[in-house]
Amino acid sequence: VPGKPTSVVTAALGRDSIQVFIQHPVRDGGQPITSYVIEWSDNNLFGNAGSLDVPVSSMFIFDTSTPTVVFELKSPAAQLIPGTKYFVRASAISSIGQGLPTCAIHILMVFGRNYF
DSSP: OOOOOSEEEEEEEETTEEEEEEEOOSOOTTSOOOEEEEEEESSTTOTTOEEEEEEGGGSEEEETTTTEEEEEEETTTSOOOTTOEEEEEEEEEETTEEOOOOOOEEEEOBTTBOOO
């Protein structure tokens, strides 16, 4: 299975969306990464987490040298609430299976500003 993504960085784009930058894992497990599971929750245990399985083909390639892909997590599907602190993590998927998620990072959604 693939390793953990090398890094995950978030940026609040507005009241209801988070941009998620994911750097591919160092180890892909011998098969290409086909998608990422992006999870978000208002607690770091992810007990009530929302999640999306996002195909790499639908993500914007931000930096081919790293390589880094970008996805915009947007309400209403994500049901993000302004003023709420969210934890975000990602894991890679290939035809072999799903790797472990990254450590959770947090972001506070406040009118388009980031508060890490």
